[in-house]
Amino acid sequence: MPKFFVQSNQISGNNIQILGDNVNHIHNVLRKKLQDTIQICDQETGENYIAKIVEIQKDYINCQIEEKLNETTESNVEITLFQGVPKFDKMELIIQKNTEIGVKRIVPVMMERTIVKLNEKDKSKKVERWRKIAEIAAKQSMRDIIPEISDPIKTNEIFLFLDEYDVILVAYENEQKNTLKEELSKLKRKDNYKIGIIIGPEGGISEKEVQSFKEAKFSLISLGKRILRTETAGLVMASNIIYELEEGV
Numbered sequence: 001m002p003k004f005f006v007q008s009n010q011i012s013g014n015n016i017q018i019l020g021d022n023v024n025h026i027h028n029v030l031r032k033k034l035q036d037t038i039q040i041c042d043q044e045t046g047e048n049y050i051a052k053i054v055e056i057q058k059d060y061i062n063c064q065i066e067e068k069l070n071e072t073t074e075s076n077v078e079i080t081l082f083q084g085v086p087k088f089d090k091m092e093l094i095i096q097k098n099t100e101i102g103v104k105r106i107v108p109v110m111m112e113r114t115i116v117k118l119n120e121k122d123k124s125k126k127v128e129r130w131r132k133i134a135e136i137a138a139k140q141s142m143r144d145i146i147p148e149i150s151d152p153i154k155t156n157e158i159f160l161f162l163d164e165y166d167v168i169l170v171a172y173e174n175e176q177k178n179t180l181k182e183e184l185s186k187l188k189r190k191d192n193y194k195i196g197i198i199i200g201p202e203g204g205i206s207e208k209e210v211q212s213f214k215e216a217k218f219s220l221i222s223l224g225k226r227i228l229r230t231e232t233a234g235l236v237m238a239s240n241i242i243y244e245l246e247e248g249v
Helices: 022-031 088-101 120-140 155-164 180-185 207-215 230-245
Strands: 002-004 016-020 037-042 047-055 061-069 077-084 105-110 167-171 194-201 219-221
Touching: 002 016, 002 022, 002 120, 002 207, 016 022, 022 061, 037 061, 077 088, 077 155, 077 230, 088 105, 088 120, 088 230, 105 155, 155 167, 155 194, 155 207, 167 180, 167 230, 180 219, 180 230, 194 230, 207 219
Parallel strands: 002 037, 077 105, 077 194, 167 194, 167 219
Antiparallel strands: 016 061, 037 047, 047 061
């Protein structure tokens, strides 16, 4: 069953009004008709509903709630990916696939070895596109939230997030001993985790950045004997973290 996101203010009592691009997608692409049912998720609360289409207009579709769903597809492991910005086709793939596997937030980072340059106009357009990609991937994978895609930051701004996480893990190709499994084993067992992971761009993380991460007490880890591409490393880390810590896996 297709799934669509709405804002809380689009839900009133037993009624849900669908607006924007979803109207065209439901009516003209999926060719849904009156009395057909769809799944609708409140983007702000993560609550899911099965709803019946009761009115179709050019600019909106009205639905009536038939059932509230109690199960969630969201993880008890909240992962933020701090991704060194690569070339843009790679960034789109990173956002799409990390959304599918359950990452909650993606923060593009303009690191020392980032090749691409963004002016304010380009940045605004790219972030808008990245957010749309996250929304489409969230629908496809039946997420209960659309992951937050932050505006790009600089490396030193990562330290402003330090207190938000149980641990911040840095994938570093020159780390020989410390592994992801060893770091996760140090975490105390609890109901919910907040974990940050840092991935460098195509050129990797600079020595200066590595030193600053060490001083901040971030955990540098090896991802194994082989060197992974920037678009692969975050997926490997996030999927292994979820495998180790997620309830019900």
